[in-house]
Amino acid sequence: MKQKVYLRGLFHRLRALIAVNCTIVFVTDGSIPAIKLSTYRRRLNSESEVTQDDRNLQNVTSLRRNMGSEFSCMIKKAKVLGLALGIPCFR
Secondary structure (H helix, E strand, O other): OOOOHHHHHHHHHHHHHHHOOOOOOEEOOOEEEHHHHHHHHHHOOOHHHHHHHHHOHHHOOEEEOOOOOHHHHHHHHHHHHHHHOOOOEEO
16 A cells, blocks of 8 residues: 555644644645646646647636546645644635
8 A cells, every 4th residue: 555655744744833833724726727727737748738728828717626636635635634633724
């Protein structure tokens, strides 16, 4: 089973911040801003969409994040950890 090193690191950082009485809040993104859209699509290996959307980038305001991506799953697990530690989470 793959270890969740990022969660372990996050846990220890949060624990240290809580120990020194810091106020912690998680804020997660909703949509991808238009300025980051071409980079996001390039990373998804959809070059044909990038060239079409780069021409019309002014007309595109945002794109919903791929909720099934590995990064989105990492964010969900981090939110669960934060909530378990009593850290509020906003979207």
